Amino acid sequence: MGSNGSDGTAHPRPLIGLTAYGERAAYGVWDHDAVLLPRTYGDVVVAAGGVPVLLPPVPEAAAAVDRLDAVVLCGGPDVDPGRYGAAPHPRAGAPRPERDAAEAAVLRRALERDMPVLGVCRGAQLLNVELGGTLLQHVPDAVGHPGHNPSPGVFGTVAVELEPGSRVAAAVGPAVSVLCHHHQALDRVADGLVVTGRAGDGTVEAVELDGHPFVVGVQWHPEQDATDVRLMAALVHAAQVRAESTV
Template sequence: MSDLPVIGLSTYREVSRHGVWTELSDLLPSEYADAVRIAGGVPLLLPVPPDSADAAAVGSAASALVARLDGLVISGGGDVSPSAYGAEPHPRTGGVLAARDAWELALLDAAAERSLPTLGICRGMQVMAVHAGGSLHQHVPDLVGNEAHNPGADAYGSIDVATTPGSRLASLVGDKVTVNCHHHQAVRDHPGFDAVAVSPADGSLEAMEAPGDRFCLAVQWHPETLADLGLFAGFVEAARGR
C-alpha cells in the first residue's frame, strides 16, 4: 500500500438523508473513488471546511492536505458562483455553494505550488478555468440551442467528443470518444490551458490541458461513470511518478 499514490477528491457538503438521519453531510458518488482504485490509487475524500470566510485558514488547510497527496481530483457538482469570475448570475444559475468554491480554489492554489498532478471533472473543469482567471458560459442551451449536454433529472447525456491530435488527452483516450455528460454551464475562457477536445455536433469545448510536463487536465464529461480507464490510469500514473 505504501507504493500506491494517494489521490485527493474534492467533495460536496449538502444535506442528505441516510437511515433515520437527515443532516449536513460530506458526500461524493462512490464511482469517483472506485475509478481511482481501479487505476491503482488510494482515494482520500477532502471535506469542505465549515468556515470558508476565513480565507487564511482555508488556504492553510489546503496546503497541509495537498502536501500529503500525490494527485488531486476536482470533482463534479453544482454551479460555480458567478461572483468568482466577476459576472452577474444567469436566471438558470443555481446550486451555488460559496464554501465549496473557496475550498476548491484554495486546493488548486496549493496544487499549483507543488506542481501536483490534477484532474478536473465537469464542474472541476469550470473551477480550474476560473482559478486560472477565466470565465464561464452560464447556460449552455443558450449557445447550442438544445439540452443534449444535460437532459435533466438524474440522466446523463451521451455525446461524441473529438480530441486534439498530439495532446495528452488524445494519448489517453484516443482521437474520438463517446462520453456521459450532465452540465448546463461550460468554460468560456481558459487562460494558460490549451483546448484539447470539442463536440463535433455543436463545437462546445469539452476538455483543456496545461502545456508542459505537469499532468493538469480537465474534461467536461464524467469519465468515472464509464470506468474510463485510459484517463484515470494516465492520471494515477502521473501521481505515482511524483
C-alpha cells in the first residue's frame, strides 16, 4: 500500500525500524541468546502500511537508520537508572546496558535526520532519559495502585486524556482506553518534550517533542490491539510525507 507522489507514481511502503530485545530464549530444540520481538509489532506495522525491519541491540544497528523511513523504540525491560543519575529502586529490573546504548544510538541518529519516531512504553522512557529527563522507578509508590501493571504478563486497561491539537489526539481522538504494562513512568520531563496525555491518576502517558514533525512517546502498547492501528498509521504517514519531501 504505497502512497502516490505529486507525479502520480506510487511510492513503496516505508521501512519502519523496530528495536528488538536481546534475551535468552528457548524454542524448538534450541536454548540460546537470541534477538527477538513480539510478532504483534510487525503485524501492526504491516497493517498500518509499513514494512517492519528489526534492529538488533548492537551498536552497529544505528548505521541502518539511514536506510529507514521511521523508527519505533519498542517496549521491554527497565532503562538502567544510571543513565539518569539514579540508584536502582528495589523493584527495578536487571539493566540491559547493551540495549540501552544501542537504542540511544538509534534514537540520536533518527533525531539528527529529522526522522519520525514512536517510543512505546520503555521507548517513551528512553526518549525522555536521552533528552535529559528522569524516571519514576515504581509507579505504585506514587499512585497507590498497580493498575498500570496488574501482574506479570497481564495488561491493564487505562483511560488516557489527550491534549487537543496534539499529534496523538489527531491520531486517536481526545480520549482513549489503552493497554498498559509499565511499573515505571516519566518523572522529570526532559526539556523540549511536551506532555500531551495523562491517566486519571496523573501518570504521564504521552509526550511529544516540540518543533519536530513526529517524535512521540506513549506509555501504552498500541501494538497489542490489532483492531486499532491509528497511532502506527500516523507514524507511517509521517514517514511517507518525509520520504516524499526528500525525493
